[in-house]
Amino acid sequence: MTKKLRLVVLLSGDGSIFEAIVAAIEARRLNAEILMVISDNPNAYGLTRARLHNLNTQVINAKEYNDKSEFQRALKEALLSLNPDFIVLSGFMRILAADIIQALPKRILNIHPALLPKYPGLHTHERVLAAGDKKHGTTVHFVDEGLDSGPIIGQRELTVLPGDTAESLQQRVKELEKVLYPEVLQCFSEKKYK
Ligand code: GAR
Helix, strand or coil: CCCCEEEEEEECCCCHHHHHHHHHHHCCCCCEEEEEEEECCCCCHHHHHHHHCCCCEEECCHHHCCCHHHHHHHHHHHHHHHCCCEEEECCCCCCCCHHHHHHCCCCEEEEECCCCCCCCCCCHHHHHHHHCCCEEEEEEEECCCCCCCCCEEEEEEEECCCCCCHHHHHHHHHHHHHHHHHHHHHHHHCCCCC
16 A cells, blocks of 8 residues: 655656656655645746646745745645645755744655765755766655755766766766656655655
């Protein structure tokens, strides 16, 4: 028996990984429903992708709030009232307030374009190239109060090739992410993780 996961997705940009999650649901490779797609960016293409799949969308635009804590309060209210099984950060480019994380322990997931614990933060592909690393990849992890530091749930890796650039690595990492994120979520549906 698998559990149908109730998900809320948070995104800030293109949403190609989110789209792969939707595709997995539609192909019945992932037993889940998306209750809401929330973006801090009203122009995020991920919102258009969501609407094309008839999914509910909500914009919580940080620029419309007087300060960061008001924005975080609005986000927290939205998340608590939706009460999903998991909040899926998919290219969400903001740090969540500590009280949001504390209110939803082990229910917030993030995908990060590096083999954590290496390279938390931004510009991961550039940093991999600068370090001359032979391996690179992506990680799904629980969100805790640190920067990309929560417990690791799953990873996929690739070999850095001689001609690779930051752009080519980003593209190839995204292809891995499109497989990894739905897979990890399906494992939760099958209760393979606690
Ligand atoms: C993904 O590569 C994801 O790992 C990264 O943003 C991209 C979103 O792509 N996330 C972070 O960097 C989080 N700090 P998308 O908008 O095409 O789905």
